[in-house]
Amino acid sequence: MKLEIASGALRLARGQTLKIQDAVGSTFCAREGSVWITVENSRKDVVLEPGYCFRVDRPGLTLVQAFADASIALA
Numbered sequence: 686m687k688l689e690i691a692s693g694a695l696r697l698a699r700g701q702t703l704k705i706q707d708a709v710g711s712t713f714c715a716r717e718g719s720v721w722i723t724v725e726n727s728r729k730d731v732v733l734e735p736g737y738c739f740r741v742d743r744p745g746l747t748l749v750q751a752f753a754d755a756s757i758a759l760a
Contacts, residue, residue: 694758697751708747711759714738718755723748733757 694716697703705711713722715733722731725745732752733739741747749757 694756697749697755697757699751699753699755701751703749705747705749707744708741709744710741711747712738712740713749714758714760716756716758719752720755720757721748721750721752 695703697718697720708724713720713733715735715737717735719735720733722733722739724741724743724747727743731739
């Protein structure tokens with residue numbers, strides 16, 4: 686995966702979905718709002734509230750969807 690974000694954060698509008706292929710090793714941190722994260726071939730989904738992070742542990746498609754307007758950081 687190769688994604689460059691100048692500010693280090695990404696804003697998602699309510700209901701907006703971010704699709705990332707092969708994000709394995711990437712960490713998503715919720716700054717504002719809540720987001721739902723699911724990773725292809727994983728049995729667990731994650732809901733991140735502000736201040737919490739999630740590291741993608743497998744290759745495949747990762748979906749991040751905002752429940753309300755949200756801001757996430759990627760590392």
